[in-house]
Amino acid sequence: MTHASKKNWPTWAVALAVLAWLLCTAWWRPLAVPDEGRYAGVAWEMIRSGDWLTPTLNGLPFFHKPPLFYWLTALSLKTFGLTLWAARLASVFGAWLGAMGLYLLVRRWGGARVAGWSVLVLVTQPFWFGGAQYANLDMLVAGCISAAIVLAAHAVLAREAGQAYRFALWGAYALAGLGLLAKGLIGLVLPGAVIVAWLLLTGRWRAILGLLSLPGLIVLALVAAPWFVAMQRLYPDFFHYFFIYQHFQRFTQTGFNNMHAWWYYLPLMVGLTLPWVPAWLLTVWGPGPGPRQVPSGEAPEAQAVASRSALRWLAWVWMVVILVFFSIPASKLPGYILPALPPLAYLVADTLMQRWPSASAWAPKAWGVAASLMCLVLIGAAVRYDEQSSRPVLPVLQPLLKQGVPLVYVNEFVYDLPFYLAQPGPIPVISNWDDPDLPKHDNDRKELFDAGEFNPTLAPKVLIPKSQWQTWLCQHPRLAVMAPHDVTKSYPELAWQPPVMKLKLWSMWVLDRDDLLAKGLRCP
Incomplete structure (x- = not known):
């Protein structure tokens, strides 16, 4: 072997060095939304449900993409836990x-x-x-x-x-x-x-x-x-x-x-x-x-x-x-x-x-x-500078969930939150799902709408029409709500109580039924 060839790294050393470099900051950032939250969440749902064949988003079949990423990520999460670098x-x-x-x-x-x-x-x-x-x-x-x-x-x-x-x-x-x-x-x-x-x-x-x-x-x-x-x-x-x-x-x-x-x-x-x-x-x-x-x-x-x-x-x-x-x-x-x-x-x-x-x-x-x-x-x-993560709500939201307070999204799905919560089941999303123009738009709501088409039995339990909003308020003594800031224009009851936390993309409310009744909520 010549002197020049001795300077070359062996292939295994190059492979380890490349892997170490690519991993070195993978733990640092919170999940970006919507993409990282969506795909890590689908992988988490495979672990949660035990169904590694059908990818699901919020419990509904999700066929935008095939499953290899979800399989590898689910295997990683199952092996190393729900950590950012494993995701x-x-x-x-x-x-x-x-x-x-x-x-x-x-x-x-x-x-x-x-x-x-x-x-x-x-x-x-x-x-x-x-x-x-x-x-x-x-x-x-x-x-x-x-x-x-x-x-x-x-x-x-x-x-x-x-x-x-x-x-x-x-x-x-x-x-x-x-x-x-x-x-x-x-x-x-x-x-x-x-x-x-x-x-x-x-x-x-x-x-x-x-x-x-x-x-x-x-x-x-x-x-x-x-x-x-x-x-x-x-x-x-x-x-x-x-x-x-x-x-x-x-x-x-x-x-x-x-x-x-x-x-x-x-x-x-x-x-x-x-x-x-x-x-x-x-x-x-x-x-x-x-x-x-x-x-x-x-x-x-x-x-x-x-x-x-x-x-x-x-x-x-x-x-x-x-x-x-x-x-x-x-x-x-x-x-x-x-x-x-x-x-x-x-x-x-x-x-x-x-x-x-x-x-x-x-x-x-x-x-x-x-x-x-x-x-x-x-x-x-x-x-x-990326302040879009929903992770800051965890100290407030996790104690409420342990007390049995339901969580519901309004108008938008908060993609990264199920991963951080290790959420045991689908989270209801209240929105105008019967809007005839909804299928014409390429957005996050349409993703859930399309997924619901493949499971018409589960969809009505996860994709809640806006007409049932007041029913939800009346049925639950307390309700945790995650929604975009401007949702109060369409759901005025959210304006009756200030949000308990306001993030860059979403606000979080904890609604008290008695307080809402005192302010004008009408229940049958």
């Missing part, structure tokens, strides 16, 4: 999977040094670091998509080199199946689109046929099909709702939330990958691919140049396909383009290695230090 462990795993997939691919076909820098650039991008500690489905599916692309690309390159490739190919099919279970069809469509485009643009079109594998398709079906088939058997409208409405209609129509212009992701990607943006710009306006110094112990120069050219083509195609795909629909969210960050990280790292081939160069190290500090500062800022 985020599935996202950490997705980020770790994507980072290690990139590292292993680049190490095998580009060299250990550029692989190490690739993973460093990736995990110190605030976008990737923050996404790893955000409990929703985007990072998990990004990890599955990235790993599927990595395995398929490795299979292509290994097959060209006359090496064993079938296990990597079957692994790509398995990861595509997990991607289906993580967020739906994009887990299969995007890896396939990236690999096919890469092969066509690099003149490897014959390799497309080599990637078609009957054993791989069997693996894909064994991984993904059982849950979808089970849901369709239990809920006959499942396929239409999940595939037609949630996938195609939401992708093509314009009546949904988060409407943005086609170029939305370009400035977003630049801003959320600081301070690596200057290095990224070097990949765009710098010199084209050329020979780079190959440390002793790595592949010969000719092989290194060919492999590096294949990786650069893959990285550009990978990044562009993801950006174009998610720029087509009018509805856009930042987390959608997380799968575009691993190829960007490789392009940045490869450029750095060209510009500063010496291992002692200070510029890449300075960028790395600045990026790491920025990640930590941004998480700290989120802790300091």
Whole structure:
């Protein structure tokens, strides 16, 4: 072994370091609402109900997304308890999977040094670091998509080199199946689109046929099909709702939330990958691919140049396909383009290695230090300035619940509160559920409305129509209410008593029936 190769970290050490870094502040922030509260809450309901097959939101079947995130999070919560870092462990795993997939691919076909820098650039991008500690489905599916692309690309390159490739190919099919279970069809469509485009643009079109594998398709079906088939058997409208409405209609129509212009992701990607943006710009306006110094112990120069050219083509195609795909629909969210960050990280790292081939160069190290500090500062800022959590009501609310005082939401579901309370059952939500315009809007109330359609027996007990509001006030001597601040316009009885606590998004009332009767409440 040469002196240069001794400096390379073993793969297990890289894997542990990446995991430790991605976990280091996962305990710090309260759950963000609505996303983190929603998805951690669905996982908690699996534990609470013992039903790990059907995801439920407030006790009602919730089919906006498939179950992989909920399964992993429920397993984490059951193992480590209802802690914040355990609620985020599935996202950490997705980020770790994507980072290690990139590292292993680049190490095998580009060299250990550029692989190490690739993973460093990736995990110190605030976008990737923050996404790893955000409990929703985007990072998990990004990890599955990235790993599927990595395995398929490795299979292509290994097959060209006359090496064993079938296990990597079957692994790509398995990861595509997990991607289906993580967020739906994009887990299969995007890896396939990236690999096919890469092969066509690099003149490897014959390799497309080599990637078609009957054993791989069997693996894909064994991984993904059982849950979808089970849901369709239990809920006959499942396929239409999940595939037609949630996938195609939401992708093509314009009546949904988060409407943005086609170029939305370009400035977003630049801003959320600081301070690596200057290095990224070097990949765009710098010199084209050329020979780079190959440390002793790595592949010969000719092989290194060919492999590096294949990786650069893959990285550009990978990044562009993801950006174009998610720029087509009018509805856009930042987390959608997380799968575009691993190829960007490789392009940045490869450029750095060209510009500063010496291992002692200070510029890449300075960028790395600045990026790491920025990640930590941004998480700290989120802790300091994000005041949307409902957790501050716990000291007031928990004693009331122990005394048997019922809790009810009015107009909105407080997504993070069931997780903090370890709530033993659904929480009634009083709202105008018979509003004919409600199904036309893409919002949180419609999520619950759609869920209620799949369980018409339970729905009337959980989704309480506004017409029963006064009945609830009359039936309960005391009632704890969580609602938005402006709800008093539609529910004037809440204005008769001041809230006991006022948060950024919600107020909490403790209503006393006798006091309300004295102020004009009429009960039969």
